[in-house]
Amino acid sequence: MKKINFIIILTLILFACKNETKPEVNLEENRSKSYDESDGLVTMKGDFVYYDNAAVFQTSNEIYGVVIDENLHLLEKQVKAFKKEATDMVPITVRVRKFEKAEGEEGWQHRVEIKEVLNVEAPGPNNNDVIKLGN
Template sequence: MKKVNLIIILALVMFSCKNETKQDIDLEENRAKSYDENDGFITMKGDYVYFEDAAVLQTASEIYGVVIDDNLQLLEKEVKPLKKESTDMVSVTVRVRKFKKPEGEEGWPFRVEIKEILKVETLDPDSKDVIKLAK
């Protein structure tokens, strides 16, 4: 009887142990963490669009105006081949400097200045959240 109880206890101990699984890092959740904590830049993943004189980065929780500079022009060169139309959004992961917009200017409350381009990928073409505007 003691052997049966011992086997049952050992079986329970073995099956109750947790198997640890690797988890994917969610950039949105960890966007405030940067490679160098002292550089002031944050990593953001979102949908990007640049049209004529305005650029926008839309994350899962907020929309940011993007500063138009040389780094934005480099990003635009990388995303241009992925767009079918000039108004298409492209998924990007970038390191940015986030700051409040100047008082008296139109736009979203915060702006971002692109410092480094990490990843560029097309959006899911089967996505149902696409809005097409008539010309």
């Protein structure tokens, strides 16, 4: 009986002393964390374009002006890899703070401030929504 108790205690000690190293944060963990947190931010998916100091985020039913800050510039660096032309829209998933524009201010009525980038995707190959003007 003493041997069985000793083996059980030894097994518990070995499992309790396991060295755990923190893995690097990956996108999937961030995504699941983002959907579960209740910090007032909203997870949104849509198309993004930043051109000539103006940033627009378009979802399936709304268009938002994007606050130009450090997070926007970080997103733009990730998006550049998927753009063929400067005006191409790229599908993204982000966590944002939504708000209305200030009274008397120019721009889109609805605004978003990007807090976290969850995913940047390549535009679909059949996306021919571009209108080009030429001389």
